Amino acid sequence: MSDINQQVEQVLETIRPYLHADGGDVELVEVSAELDVILRLTGACSTCSMSEMTMTAGIEESLKRAIPNIGKITALKN
Numbered sequence: 001m002s003d004i005n006q007q008v009e010q011v012l013e014t015i016r017p018y019l020h021a022d023g024g025d026v027e028l029v030e031v032s033a034e035l036d037v038i039l040r041l042t043g044a045c046s047t048c049s050m051s052e053m054t055m056t057a058g059i060e061e062s063l064k065r066a067i068p069n070i071g072k073i074t075a076l077k078n
Contacts (some may be wrong), residue, residue: 036071
C-alpha cells in the first residue's frame with residue numbers, strides 16, 4: 001500500500017466510528033496518480049439523505065486537513 005493510501009486509511013479510521021454508529025461505513029477505492037481519491041459509501045451511508053453532508057463536512061474536510069496536497073474527493077454510493 002502506498003504512503004498516500006495509508007494516510008487516507010488513517011484518516012478514514014478516525015471517521016469510521018461515527019459512520020458505524022449510524023450503520024454505515026466508507027472504504028477507499030482508489031487514489032489516482034493526481035492524488036484524486038475515490039471512496040465508496042456503504043451500509044446506511046449509501047442510502048442516507050445526509051450522505052452528501054457527511055462527505056463534505058466530515059470526510060472531505062478531514063482528508064483535506066490531514067493531507068493538504070490531496071486532489072478531488074469523490075464518493076460512490078453502493
